[in-house]
Each structure stands twice: as C-alpha cells, then as structure tokens.
Amino acid sequence: MVQSAYIHIPFCKSKCGYCSFVSYTGSDSSLRKKYVEELILEIKAEYKSEDLKTLYFGGGTPSLTEPEGIKKIIQNISLQPDAEVTLEINPETVDKSRLTQYKKAGINRLSIGVQSFDDDILKAIGRIHTADKAIKTITDAKDAGFKNISLDFIYGLPSQSLQSFTNDLKTAVQLDIEHISLYGLKIEEGSKFFQNPPENIADDDLQADMYLAAIELLEQAGFKHYEISNFSKEGFESQHNLNYWNANEYYGFGAAAHGYTNNTRYSNYCDLKNYFEKSSKKQYLHSQTKQEKLEEAIFLGFRKAEGINTNELNRNFDIDFEKEYKSILEKFTKTKHLLKTPSGYCLSNEGFLISNIILSDFICC
Ligand code: SF4
Numbered sequence: 001m002v003q004s005a006y007i008h009i010p011f012c013k014s015k016c017g018y019c020s021f022v023s024y025t026g027s028d029s030s031l032r033k034k035y036v037e038e039l040i041l042e043i044k045a046e047y048k049s050e051d052l053k054t055l056y057f058g059g060g061t062p063s064l065t066e067p068e069g070i071k072k073i074i075q076n077i078s079l080q081p082d083a084e085v086t087l088e089i090n091p092e093t094v095d096k097s098r099l100t101q102y103k104k105a106g107i108n109r110l111s112i113g114v115q116s117f118d119d120d121i122l123k124a125i126g127r128i129h130t131a132d133k134a135i136k137t138i139t140d141a142k143d144a145g146f147k148n149i150s151l152d153f154i155y156g157l158p159s160q161s162l163q164s165f166t167n168d169l170k171t172a173v174q175l176d177i178e179h180i181s182l183y184g185l186k187i188e189e190g191s192k193f194f195q196n197p198p199e200n201i202a203d204d205d206l207q208a209d210m211y212l213a214a215i216e217l218l219e220q221a222g223f224k225h226y227e228i229s230n231f232s233k234e235g236f237e238s239q240h241n242l243n244y245w246n247a248n249e250y251y252g253f254g255a256a257a258h259g260y261t262n263n264t265r266y267s268n269y270c271d272l273k274n275y276f277e278k279s280s281k282k283q284y285l286h287s288q289t290k291q292e293k294l295e296e297a298i299f300l301g302f303r304k305a306e307g308i309n310t311n312e313l314n315r316n317f318d319i320d321f322e323k324e325y326k327s328i329l330e331k332f333t334k335t336k337h338l339l340k341t342p343s344g345y346c347l348s349n350e351g352f353l354i355s356n357i358i359l360s361d362f363i364c365c
Helices: 029-046 067-075 096-105 119-124 131-143 162-174 204-220 239-245 272-277 290-301 310-317 326-334 349-353 355-364
Strands: 004-009 052-059 079-089 109-115 149-155 179-184 224-227 230-232 251-253 258-261 264-268 282-287 338-340 344-347
Touching: 004 239, 029 067, 029 251, 029 272, 052 067, 052 239, 067 079, 067 096, 079 239, 096 131, 109 131, 131 149, 149 162, 149 204, 162 204, 179 204, 204 224, 204 349, 224 239, 239 290, 251 264, 290 310, 290 355, 310 344, 326 338, 326 355, 344 349, 349 355
Parallel strands: 004 052, 004 251, 052 079, 079 109, 109 149, 149 179
Antiparallel strands: 179 230, 224 230, 251 258, 258 264, 264 282, 338 344
16 A cells, blocks of 8 residues: 655756756746646545655755645645655755744655755855755754754765765764765766766765765764665654665655556656646556566665565565575675675675665676
8 A cells, every 4th residue: 555655846946066856947936836736636636545654745945835835735645643744945945934834734854955064065066055054944943843854965076075074964963963864976967067067076985985984973973874875863764765665655746756556657747838738647657567576676675774684575576585696695795795684685884885786786687
C-alpha cells in the first residue's frame, strides 16, 4: 500500500549555478496559485485516500508557495497521526511569521537549503541568501516551534577548502539541528556551471577528504550516518527518504514529479503548458520487471548504512544472493569496500566513496 507522497513545486526566484532540477524562474503569485489548483485536481484524480506516513514538498522552492496554498494541498491528503510532513525552504523566502503559518498549515519538518555558511561561496554558486540569513532562518524556525530541522550542504564548491567546509559543519552542529544532508558538487548537464564551469572546484581527492572528514566530525557530534549522504540524531532519520531507499511505492504529484505506484514507475510532464493542459499528468510510465525490482532493491539498499538484508532479498526474489553475486562480494569484501553484517552486507565509508563503481558491478553482472 502506498504510504508516501512527493509534491514538486517547480518555481525558484533565480537559478543556482549548479542546479539541474526542473524549476522555473519569474513566476508570479497568480501562476503559483493556479499551480496549486492544478495540483489539487491531480491529487483528487490519482490519490486513493490511503493514510500516508510521509508527505514531502520538494522543488524548486516550495517555500515560494503561500502557506494558504500548502494548507489547501495538505487538506486533500489523509495523514496518519504521526505523519512526517516536510517542506524544503530557501532561507531568503521566509521569515518567522511565514514559518509559523507553515507550521499551522501542517508542516512539521523543514529541510533548509543552506549549502554553505561562506558568503563568497554562496555568491559564487548563485544562492540568493547570505550565511546570516540562513542562521536567522534556523533560529526563526525553532522559535516557530519546529523540532525537526534538516540542513542541506554541498561540498567541493568553488574555492571551498577542507577547513571552510568542516567549519560549516561545526556551525551546523552548534545550531543544534536534527538532520544534515551532504552532497558532493557534480556539474550536471542543464546547469549554468555545465555551460561555464567555475574555477577552483575541488578535485575527486579533495571531495573524498571532505566526505570522510564530515563523517568523522558528525559522528563525533552524535549524528548517525544512516545513509550515504544523510546524518541524523537518533530518531530523526528522514522517513520519507527511507521509504525511497526501502524501494517502497509513493505518489509523485506536480510537474516533473516522479512516482511509483501499482508496480509502475512514472514521471509527470516537466513543462507547465503540458502539466496544465493534459488531463493525465503522467508522461512516461514503466512497469517494473522482477529483475529491475531486484536491481533497485540492491542499488537503493546499499545506500543505507545498514546495507542489504540477504534473507529478505532471497525471500522476495527467490534467489540465492550470495551464490548469484559471489565474485563481486568476494572482490569488494577483500578490498574492505564491502563489509559483512549480521543480516547481509553494507558498504564501508571507503565503499561509499566508490559506490557507483561497486553498484554498477551488481547491476551489470
Ligand atoms: S538549487 Fe534549489 S533554489 Fe537553487 S535553482 Fe535549484 S531548485 Fe532552485
């Protein structure tokens, strides 16, 4: 049964240099209101009224949507009493009063795009807020009553040193938040940086040093490294993302949203014209074969620090995992990139660093 929904809000004030997500600049409040109405129509058409465990507003910049709009959307969804309801926010788009209104609308978790606490770096990557504004947003969010706050950071940014990055994390720890997500800078096609690559970005070795230093620093500060890019205080793991990593089904609503229901992965129209005009918003649908589901279970399972459970895989896919993947398991346990756990296998920290190589072996074998 579906227990999660992702809602995509594809509007931003301006485009960050590294960003290749589907988001449109220059929207006005009437377009954003129209979008909320269309989202509600899509939800009414697709949603089977299951009681959801998680709801996630991602983007784009969901905090450009008025709290009233967020409230209307939430009112069309049935949530379990302890459901996790997350809103991604850009610090420049909120103040204490707006955060209080989001809380009243039903949001109980914030994911704040901080990226760095260095103003020169923020400027170089096209963020519209300063470090001070990000810090103010975090304290405002606490004052507004949020008790589950996640911060996003990027490492390997232009001119960013190992020390500057670890200083960012120390500041985050001092701010006493519950969750941190870390992403290594990747120059993706479709981003401004792809057209005009910035100078002084970290090479692979420096990115690796930053990643390993972050793990050490955050674990010492009491955070659990529970997924390749995610750290949380005990009990504050992102339930929404765990649903993805456990390969469970979820709705995706909104332009460019991806979903997985009835054994079928789908993605919605990205452009607003088609999203507004088409009666069904789904542009691509793909029914999962058993082999694809197995590969996803492996691929997503290894993202989690606990790794994969071999008994579960054997039961669900009628295989003998250790026999089927014997040579890969031997190769990477010998190099200590893979570790044996009581229930299966997981990646070591060094394994996380080359997870693409290891996982492509599992998928291509
Ligand atoms: S990184 Fe976030 S805020 Fe920046 S353009 Fe992309 S979606 Fe918008």
